[in-house]
Amino acid sequence: MTRVPRRGRLAAVFGSAVLAVAGCSNAVSGSPIAAEVAPPTAAESITQSLINLGEAGAVHYQGTMSSASDDPVTFDLTAAQTGEIHGTFTHDGKPATLLVVNKATYVKAAADFWAALSGVANGENKGTAVADRWVKVPGSLIGIEFGDVFLPDVLGQNLAKGTEQAGERAIGEGERVDVGSARAVKVTTGGGTVYVDEKAPHGVLKVETDRVGRADTSSVRDLVTTVSDATANLGKFYQDTATQAAGLTAPIDVLTTVQEGTHNFDACGAASCSIIVQFTNPAKVAVKVSVRGVWQGDNAPLGVCDATAGPVAPGQGGSATCTLASPEWVKFYQRANSVPGSHPYSVEWSTVVLADAPDLAQLTARAGAKPADPKAGKAEGSHYVYAITYSDSARQAKVWKYGVVAGKFWEDHADQQLPTCLRSTGSGCGVDLLTATDEAAAAQGLTQQLVDKYKTEKGECPTGQWASCKR
Numbered sequence: 001m002t003r004v005p006r007r008g009r010l011a012a013v014f015g016s017a018v019l020a021v022a023g024c025s026n027a028v029s030g031s032p033i034a035a036e037v038a039p040p041t042a043a044e045s046i047t048q049s050l051i052n053l054g055e056a057g058a059v060h061y062q063g064t065m066s067s068a069s070d071d072p073v074t075f076d077l078t079a080a081q082t083g084e085i086h087g088t089f090t091h092d093g094k095p096a097t098l099l100v101v102n103k104a105t106y107v108k109a110a111a112d113f114w115a116a117l118s119g120v121a122n123g124e125n126k127g128t129a130v131a132d133r134w135v136k137v138p139g140s141l142i143g144i145e146f147g148d149v150f151l152p153d154v155l156g157q158n159l160a161k162g163t164e165q166a167g168e169r170a171i172g173e174g175e176r177v178d179v180g181s182a183r184a185v186k187v188t189t190g191g192g193t194v195y196v197d198e199k200a201p202h203g204v205l206k207v208e209t210d211r212v213g214r215a216d217t218s219s220v221r222d223l224v225t226t227v228s229d230a231t232a233n234l235g236k237f238y239q240d241t242a243t244q245a246a247g248l249t250a251p252i253d254v255l256t257t258v259q260e261g262t263h264n265f266d267a268c269g270a271a272s273c274s275i276i277v278q279f280t281n282p283a284k285v286a287v288k289v290s291v292r293g294v295w296q297g298d299n300a301p302l303g304v305c306d307a308t309a310g311p312v313a314p315g316q317g318g319s320a321t322c323t324l325a326s327p328e329w330v331k332f333y334q335r336a337n338s339v340p341g342s343h344p345y346s347v348e349w350s351t352v353v354l355a356d357a358p359d360l361a362q363l364t365a366r367a368g369a370k371p372a373d374p375k376a377g378k379a380e381g382s383h384y385v386y387a388i389t390y391s392d393s394a395r396q397a398k399v400w401k402y403g404v405v406a407g408k409f410w411e412d413h414a415d416q417q418l419p420t421c422l423r424s425t426g427s428g429c430g431v432d433l434l435t436a437t438d439e440a441a442a443a444q445g446l447t448q449q450l451v452d453k454y455k456t457e458k459g460e461c462p463t464g465q466w467a468s469c470k471r
Contacts, residue, residue, distance in 0.1 A: 040423040045171040046187045046194060047163045048420045049202045051413075052466035053227070054156030055403050057081055057234040057444035061150055063225030067091065067143030068217055078230050078237055079150040081406075082366065082440045086241050091142060092116060099134070100146055101245050102358050107137045117141060129292055129350035134251040136355040139218035141254065148213045149220055158212055162190015171202060179205040179226065192223075200424065201401070203229065203466040231468045234444055238367035245360050250290065250308070253355035258282070258289055260351055261317070270333050272325035275305075275347050279318055286311035288354040291320040297332040297345035305347075308354070322349065371445030372437040381436030383443035384410035387450075388417060388464065390427040400429060401464035402450045404443045421464060444468075 040048070053059070058080045065073050077087030077098065085100035094116060096109035114135070115127030139145030148154060166174075166187050174185040176198060184195040184205050192209030196202040204227045213219025230237060261278035268274070277291050288310035295302040303326030312318040324347075336343035372385060388400045400421045405413045414431045421429035434450075437443050451468040455461050461469035 037423055037426045039170045039172075040420050041168045042166040042171040042174055042187060043164050043168065044420050044423065045202050046166045046189060046196065047160060048417060048464070049194070049196045049204050049466070050156040050160045050163070051417060052201060052401075052464075053159075053204045054153035055081075055405065056152045056229050056467040057231035057404070057441075057448075058229075058237050059150070059152045059155075060228045060230045061225045063223065065144075065149075065220040065223040065225075068140075068213070068219050068221075069143040070221075071143060073144065073220070075225075077146070077150060079146075079152065080234070080237060080241075081152050081444070083147060083151065084238070084241050084363065084366075085146050085150060086237075086244060098146065099241070099244055099248070101241070101248070101360070101363060103147060104358060105137045105139065105146060106134045106248060106251055107142070108132060108134050128294055128348065129352050130252050130254065134248050136251045136253055138255065139215070143218060144220055145213055145215065145218035148215075148218065149223065155207070155212070159189055159191040159194055159207060159209065165189055171196070172198065201464045201466050229467050229469070231444060232448060232470050234441065234448070235367070235369075238363065238369075238441065242360065242363050242367045245358065245363060248360075249357050250288075251355045251357065252290070253287075253353045256283055256287060256353040258287065258312070258318075258351055258353060263349065266321065268333075271330065272323050273329060273333075273345070274321050274323040275349060276319055276321050277349060277351060279312075279320075279351055281312040281314055281316055281318065283353075284314050286313050288312075289318060289320060290352050290354050291322045291349060292352075293322045293324065293347040293349040295324050295326075295329070295345065295347045297329070298335070298343055300328075300332075302326060302328040302332055302345065310354075320351075322347075365439070366441040369439055369441035369445060371449045372435055372439070372442040374434045374446060374450075376435055378436040379433065382406060382438045383440050384436045385434045385443050385446050385450075386410065386414050387432045387434055388414065388421050388429055389432060390421060390425045390429045392425075392427070399454060399462045400425060401462050401466075402434075402447045402454075402468070404440075404447050404467075406440065417464075424464065 058078055060078045062076050067073055071092040073089055073091055075089040077085055079085040083103055088097055094113040096107050096113055099106040111127035111131035114130050171185055174187055177184055177186050179195050182205055183198045185198050187194050195206040196204055206226050208224045211219055211221050212223055258279040258281050263275055263277045266274045266276050275293055281287050291307045293305045303324050305322040305324040307320040307322040309318050309320035383406050385404055387402050389397055390400050392398050418429045448468045451465055
């Protein structure tokens with residue numbers, strides 16, 4: 001193991017020696033006796049469990065909650081420490097796909113999902129206008145800011161409030177319940193109820209909390225979710241997220257609209273038919289405008305046309321020509337010219353403003369990141385990979401856990417875990433910095449590599465390891 005030189009930290013307990021003095025002799029009778037170390041209290045154990053949750057590279061959640069507007073929500077999501085989230089959810093029973101990239105939320109859903117929300121696009125056809133397209137959504141619109149709820153460190157910190165309420169007794173003495181196929185201990189903190197595995201290191205299996213979030217318009221209530229570490233699949237998570245995010249080339253901005261003007265059909269013939277839509281940009285910034293038309297002929301679907309115009313300067317007018325050239329139109333036109341009678345056709349159209357596509361450079365880099373090199377011995381960076389070690393009964397050095405933490409105060413973060421390590425192992429524990437890196441994914445990759453190697457050599461994960469450990 002490569003160790004970067006630093007001021008060492010050590011936690012230990014020693015029994016007191018009995019001293020006896022006879023006459024003028026300096027001889028000391030008796031011998032030192034090692035004190036028995038009590039196991040961690042429930043408060044200490046749950047604090048450590050939430051620290052481990054917060055260090056995870058990615059976490060998978062399944063559960064229910066209520067949005068800030070009291071709509072029932074179900075979800076199946078995976079959230080990375082770096083802020084990306086993807087998965088699915090339902091809002092008042094209507095399904096949607098979610099992507100969170102660069103702290104922006106994007107949602108794709110059918111027309112009925114959007115039609116049920118106020119403030120989406122404009123006009124009667126707002127659901128159709130954005131149906132099955134990526135939409136950039138502010139948390140206040142759906143009453144959920146997903147990053148404020150599901151990022152591992154955020155959820156861990158929220159639940160860690162008032163962990164002293166868990167008490168001084170050992171966590172093994174707490175109430176036991178079943179969570180799926182696992183046996184769990186139920187623990188109450190000031191932030192909610194946490195169900196942890198009855199076996200060390202007491203990984204979080206489920207959480208319940210009354211309220212999570214920072215703003216009244218996007219804080220969720222009655223959150224109930226199962227929790228599982230997904231760090232071992234972090235590389236695939238980034239790759240899958242990058243693949244989905246590649247479709248965010250022209251997301252819709254639902255908060256910005258244009259003023260619609262006149263419209264008319266143009267050049268409708270055997271091969272195609274167009275509609276020209278006029279509009280004015282009342283915003284203070286230039287915008288790109290998307291026009292979508294849903295066509296019918298003889299009361300049957302003919303297809304959909306899409307057109308994009310702009311950028312249109314503030315206060316200026318613009319137009320877009322939306323052309324339908326589908327096989328259905330060709331057949332309809334032929335029928336209209338060969339079958340006597342009227343053959344009405346129509347188009348329902350709408351305009352929406354397009355948001356800028358997100359910069360995916362950072363996400364792409366994370367998807368291709370290699371584990372950090374511990375031999376580099378870097379002592380500075382944005383993310384620090386450390387090991388907490390102890391001595392076993394044979395006085396052999398062993399790893400209690402590997403961890404990753406962001407920020408220059410990594411030592412304080414690591415050192416606060418030493419008392420729990422001491423109580424868990426009955427041995428003095430210390431911290432070693434393995435390396436630092438400016439890439440979060442590289443730090444997590446190294447930790448995964450170290451845990452996998454340890455498990456291969458020892459047949460099990462380090463005693464205190466939750467993140468990156470498949471049990």
